[in-house]
Amino acid sequence: MKAVYITKQGPPEVLTYGELPDPVPGPGEVVARVRACALNHRDVYLRAGVRGLGRELKEPLILGSDVAGDVLTVGPGVTNVKPGNRVLFHVRWGCGDCEYCQGGRDNLCPNRLEPGIYSRSGAFAQGGYAELFKAPARHAHLFPDWMSYEEAASIPLTAITAWHMLVKKVGLRPGEKVLVLGASGGVGSMGVQIAKVMHGWVIATASSEEKALAVKKFGADEVVNYGKGELAQRVKELTGGQGVDVVFDSVGTDVWEQAFASLGPGGRFVTCGVTSGYKVELHLGQLFSQELTVMGVSEGPAWEFLDVMRLVNMGKLRGFVGATFPLNQAQQAHRLMEARSFTGKVVLRVD
Secondary structure: OEEEEEOOOOOHHHOEEEEOOOOOOOOOEEEEEEEEEEOOHHHHHHHHOOOOOOOOOOOOEEOOOEEEEEEEEEOOOOOOOOOOOEEEEOOEOOOOOOHHHHOOOHHHOOOOOOOOOOOEEOOOEOOOOEOEEEEEHHHEEEOOOOOOHHHHHOOHHHHHHHHHHHHHHOOOOOOOEEEEOOOOEHHHHHHHHHHHHOOOEEEEEEOOHHHHHHHHOOOOOEEEEHHHOOHHHHHHHHOOOOOEEEEEEOOOHHHHHHHHOOEEEEEEEEEOOOOOOOOOOOOHHHHHHOOOEEEEOOOOOOOHHHHHHHHHHOOOOOOOEEEEEEHHHHHHHHHHHHHOOOOEEEEEEOO
């Protein structure tokens, strides 16, 4: 099969387009013909060997965890999907045996980063920058016929992360005020949609008028161009001086101070990303005197993805594709990701 892979970490030039052996499904596994694979910042960090992801590669690694395509072959014991089904995949899975997996918290599985144990596609299992992709069949999900492969591929990681942040971690209640940072990105756009599904009132941020227009179509009640002034001041104006109940962050250092200052009493700050940096200063006096909560999320467990897919199939959650590239232009796609000059998701198309 044709695939894009790395044999060492470094700049985009280490991405190699070439031939690798076709995967063969084992018991409980499925092989899909890939039609689209979305990029994530983790792909860029892993390729470059930064943000704690530096490692020596003993064999070619195919990046890419967000995959959509058609079921090609299934292994023994697979009953939930069959050849020809249009499917997308949940991106991470645990060992299935530890106390975390048994308790429905496979996102915290201590074995999830061990090579040879199914963990995360495109990191310790082969990913979707390829014509063919193998994964446990239980993580293959049907998606609507009216949805494109590119849009389907843009959904899994962003949706499960945003869902876990707002619904399971924060426990968003109807009528609560939510500030969504970086709302024109993949996770941010999902954050806006899920907050609205949960009947929240949403202030979204964007860094330009063009991105603000993109954000509005996902239902944000207000959009703040944080490049024009003080974010916290504008948030306080929009909330009658109260501040927001929840800050939804996937950006990191650049917006931390202003975003934290936007919280009202008893507010919750939840973060899943550090695209602009990961070191901040925390005012502990404000934390305890206002009874604020700061929490982090990596991704959600596999069972929560069932809730996400119900909303996807109802048309309540939509993917946001900002740019597409053919598979053999993965280097250009990575350069666009590094430039941070795009909206939505960057997707590789596999023809």
